[in-house]
Amino acid sequence: MSRMKGGEVIAEYLVKQKVPYVIGICGHGNVGILDALHAVRDRVTLVSPRHEQCAGHMADAYFRVKHQPVATLTSTGPGSANMVMSLATALSDSSAFMAITANVPTSQANRAPFQELYTHNQADFAQVLRPVVKRSFQPSRVDMLPLALRQGFDTMVTGRPGPVNLDIPYNVFQEEDEVELPPSSHVHGGHRPAASDADVSRALDLLAEARKPVFFIGQGTTLAEAGPEITALQKRLGIPVITSPNGMGCVPADDPLTLGFIGRNGAYPANQAGRHADLVLCIGTRFDDRSSSSWHPGYSWNFPRTKLLQVDIDPAEIGRNYPPTLGIIADAKAFAGQLLAAIPNRRDLGPENWAAWRAEVAGWQKEWDAFVRPNFDAITTPIRPEYIVGTLQKVLPEDVILSLDSGVHHNWFMQFWRPQRPQSMLNSWGYSSMGFGVCGIMGAQLAAPDRPCVAVVGDGGFMMAPYVVATAVEYNLPCVWIVWNNFAWGAIRDLQYGLFEGREIGTAFYKGNQGPGGERYNPDFAAWARACGADGVTVTRSEDLAGAVETAVRNRRPCVIDVHVDAEVRPPSTGTWQLPPIPYKEPLFGAPYRPS
Incomplete structure (x- = not known):
């Protein structure tokens, strides 16, 4: 038994669990633990991205690559509320990380202090996260921390993995008690139930x-x-x-x-x-x-x-x-x-x-190849989607980790990408959150520092989290972002064309909000990268794509490649998908089979 502050208990247990990173953002609610993390900074590295949602996506992607959980740290109120999206994403895809959120001091609970949720119950933030985590723990005293930490790590990785929340009142980080660190949690994969x-x-x-x-x-x-x-x-x-x-x-x-x-x-x-x-x-x-x-x-x-x-x-x-x-x-x-x-x-x-x-x-493979392969070599301006997928397949190293955001580009990669290794194609699948691919690639780079890490993201998704380039420069993470620039929320625009006879509104980007027929608009993504201290390249010709990607990977520096994509080419549907009650469409290639 040792007399320890709550923050020290958490920091030392993270060391004991061999957690290499805490990814999070400071705030008044968690400043009480920062001193404890400073004391263990040679064993646990604090990484501070520019947005809490990004911290969660990074932790999620780290687990997907390495199958070992790390922790996030956020402050009371808005900082922790920004974690909802990344926690929902991780839960939907059975990915795990420990989300340490701060809450108001216990002495002020139910008095409506700064950033308390108190309408239904005092310090009620844990209920906000309840639907998006596997379990939430709310230790209100230092002597409750050891059990909550052990149970939290066990819960994350036992059975179907999932994120866990540790919601801690501000005062618990600084208060002291006689405590003993709990034993290490079970290693992920240690429990393998078999069939009879x-x-x-x-x-x-x-x-x-x-x-x-x-x-x-x-x-x-x-x-x-x-x-x-x-x-x-x-x-x-x-x-x-x-x-x-x-x-x-x-x-x-x-x-x-x-x-x-x-x-x-x-x-x-x-x-x-x-x-x-x-x-x-x-x-x-x-x-x-x-x-x-x-x-x-x-x-x-x-x-x-x-x-x-x-x-x-x-x-x-x-x-x-x-x-x-x-x-x-x-x-x-x-x-x-x-x-x-x-x-x-x-x-x-x-x-x-x-x-x-x-x-x-x-025979079906031959039919499919004959239909799609000619477009993989088509030289066009703007660039055909198939050409982009095919070129990346040729020039990216076999050990590349690809992080994909939600969007029409993801449909093309689902259909045609051929990853050479497990845990090397990272998708926000169940929750399909925009920002996962943009932010997650930095978590993948932390998990695999020697491997090339490339994010393919839509222009819409990239604009939700452009600060990632600054974070990559700050922490010397040589990630590459390939922005699929079709000047639109392309996946939703395609639904308007397919299901609503092309009545387009709110899905394409126009200068001055001119609407269909006006001049398309997006920022200069390459210039934004250079402003952050990273490399930035704009690619409008098919012939220039391979060289730009090869150079970016070889340079081992953060880089944004702005690729102008033909927005009028859509993935060939081979099944169907319905948004009830709207009628569903028949496949473009192939036909349903209903045996008699």
Whole structure:
């Protein structure tokens, strides 16, 4: 037992947990812990971006790359309220960080002091965060901190990961008590629940009966680091693999049986395989509306006619949208390992079972390539989206970490990007928050300082957080931002064209707010970068893109590349997506399959 201030307890426990970074912004509500962080500054680095939401996105991205949580620190009131977006983003995508928020002193609770929420309960900020965190703890005394810290770290990484809030009254940072630091939390991945032998046997029975099976994998597979096991199953059985965006990179992108993403903006072979499959082995992913063509039968899936084996570590996800033929609560890596171990004992399982199915899939691949590949080499001004994706695929190093913001550019990368490694394509998928890609790339750079980290972000998203360039210069983070500049909220503008007969309002950027037909407007993003002390380049010709990207990556300096993109070219839909009650559109390429 040692006599310690509350701030010291927190700082020392972060050291004990080997948390390398606290990412946050100072305020009157957390100034009481800054002195404790100063004392451990050789072991825990305080990184201060220019906005609290950015701090959360950085911490989220750090976990997605390294699968180890860091902490954020925000002050009472508005500073912590700015964390709502980044916490919701992390919770939706099963990412984890410890959000330390400050609150009013306990002696002033319920007296309406500066920045207290008190209408329903004193110091009520924890209730603001309740829907967007896995758990919120509110220790009101120093002697409550050790248990809250240990439980908080355990909660973050046990089972399905998620962010946790530690809401601390200002006085607790400075008050003292006799306390003992708790033991270290469980290491992420230490708990791997497995399936029963009976369930493994039944799963193999379903596989042996199938003529057209597919795997469908996602974030749960990535978080469990189950890529090697899924890859081994793919090769051993010769079964196609469909991925969600957060599952991309778990299996080799150059394998002809890696079909990519499914849904409206998925790849045609993935949608075809999903429509025609007779068994889907879903491991660690959800059937959300975008990966299921809004659950319309025949467009991406054909449940319940297609049998479903659904494996997830979170019981709440099993059967949420489709009732499974067999539901199993298990860790993705543990379950995939069990299948691998059991297959040699089954003579009825082998790649020869599905030779005809693989040939059918290969035919769809050829159709799709013939349709899309010519545009990848098209030299145009402004630049075609396919050319940008293809050029980046060619010139970016294999170990690149790509961070993508929400927007039409994300649709193109979901459809065509081929990540070479797991945990290297970072998406705000569940909550689709703008700003994640812009800010998160700096968290990825902290997690992987020796790897190239490149964010591809829309012009709208970049304008929500342009201060990131200043932060990158301040902390010497050699991130590259490629701004997809189409002078519009492009994804929503495309919806207006597709669903509302082109009646455009509020979605394109015009000088003087002239409206359609006027002069398009955006700031000079490259000049903004140079004003911050970073490199800035504007690219309007296809021929200049590769060189600009190669130079930016080679220079290892913060850089913004403003790329002017053809806004009139839209991703080819191969599934559908509905915004009820508006009728949904048929695929541009391919057709739904509804077996009789």
